[in-house]
Amino acid sequence: MKRVFGLIVIFAVVSIGASVALAQSGRARRAEPAKEKRAEEKTGQKDTAKGESKDKAQDEAQETSGRDKVLTRKEVTVRAIINAKPLPGYPRGARPYGVEGQVKLRIILGADGKVRDEIEVLEGLPHGVTEEAIKAARRIEFEPARKDGRPVSQYVMVIYNFNLH
Numbered sequence: 001m002k003r004v005f006g007l008i009v010i011f012a013v014v015s016i017g018a019s020v021a022l023a024q025s026g027r028a029r030r031a032e033p034a035k036e037k038r039a040e041e042k043t044g045q046k047d048t049a050k051g052e053s054k055d056k057a058q059d060e061a062q063e064t065s066g067r068d069k070v071l072t073r074k075e076v077t078v079r080a081i082i083n084a085k086p087l088p089g090y091p092r093g094a095r096p097y098g099v100e101g102q103v104k105l106r107i108i109l110g111a112d113g114k115v116r117d118e119i120e121v122l123e124g125l126p127h128g129v130t131e132e133a134i135k136a137a138r139r140i141e142f143e144p145a146r147k148d149g150r151p152v153s154q155y156v157m158v159i160y161n162f163n164l165h
Contacts, residue, residue, distance in 0.1 A: 070108050070153040071145065078146040080109040080154050088136035088160055091128035095164070101125050103133035103160045111144050111151040125162060133160040 073079055104122040107115055115138050124130035137158050145154035 068153070070155055071147060072155055076145040076147050076152060076154055077149075080145040080156065081143040082140060083143065084139075084141035086136045086139040088132040088162075090162060091132050094125070094127035094129050094162075097127055098164060099125050099127050099129050100163050101161075103130050103162065105133060105137050105158045105160075107137050107140075107156055107158055109140070109142050109144060109154050109156050111153045113142065113144055113151075115140055115142075116153070122157070129162055133158075133162075136160065 102123055103125055106120040106122055108118055110116050119134055119137060121130055121134075137160075140158075144151040146152060
């Protein structure tokens, strides 16, 4: 028996220009302390104790920022593993209008094993369909992606297909 709605959930990981730009801006910020360090070495004015504490602070900052930074599929060592993919309900308000199509969402699968609240709608549908897809995406269960053995956050594109039968 076919139901009123048929849904297919397809998970694909994508690399988006904004995430690449974000990654590049992160690299640029990390390069600045190296320039300062080289300038201090050239002038010979580097205070050893101050330099060591500064280096230690930078190392700690990079470790914590690595957990907070969101990576693309190309940047992770092991991609996130989806364990549960809940299907969204078809909203009653959309049925009289015959709403069909795709809802594409860009979500962040967090290093802590939770879907982050920053869900970006790449393609939406009217009459509450997009909201149902977002609710379903928030319930996704997964194992976080890993980079160098540590859990990291990863961008993922989720596509929900809404079809009336």
